[in-house]
Amino acid sequence: MTATPRFKQIQEYLQKKIESREWPVGTRVPTEAELCEQFSVSRMTVNKAVRDLVNEGWLERTPRLGTFVCQKKAESPLMDIRNIADEVQERGQRYHSEIVSLQSISSPEDVAMRLGMMLGSEVYKSEIVHFADDMPIQLEIRWVNPAHAPDYLKQNFSTITPNQYLVSQCPLSTIEHTVEAILPPPHVALHLSMDSRHPCLLLHRRTWSEGQLISAALLYHPGDRYKLSARAVLD
Known part of the structure; x- marks a missing residue:
């Protein structure tokens, strides 16, 4: 040996x-x-x-x-969508979430554009903080088209993630990701327990199922605790 x-x-x-x-x-x-x-x-x-x-x-x-x-950075794939609870647990960490808000809103202009809906249409909105070992690693702000997930607001998102629920109801066919580094707005810095002078990673995500635009999300991550990765196979 x-x-x-x-x-x-x-x-x-x-x-x-x-x-x-x-x-x-x-x-x-x-x-x-x-x-x-x-x-x-x-x-x-x-x-x-x-x-x-x-x-x-x-x-x-x-x-x-x-x-x-140092604080080992969590990592998510950029070219795929995985359930954040599974990612955390696979790293041997404890996962839990805290629901900031869960409500029906009248879509403002920016949300209507994200979802391709009429201004003022009813939209479901959730705001959830995801934790790894009691450390916040992601603030998820998500808007959902009620026509495709009518029971979204009835879910217990302390036991299931929005991603997990939506994938079970509307199998993914297309995803769109855009990433930028920003200084977090005060409410984001507060929920992520970070200094507002330190950068965070903001992932813009939209998801489709069978050609229908289902949801749009803003996923904020502390820059010193998180990284996004991508791998492509070239011919």
């Missing part, structure tokens, strides 16, 4: 300390010299172990101060 490389052993040691929360976010980890002595390995071996964990988002280096445990 091939022995686990030494740099991997060091990585596993560091990750266990972080995942068990023995080393919470902000903890300064041992120096490379200290790890060299602890594991009886070369500086190059320790450097690779630490460098890989920095690249993977577990650690961050601060010049002249040291290496610290």
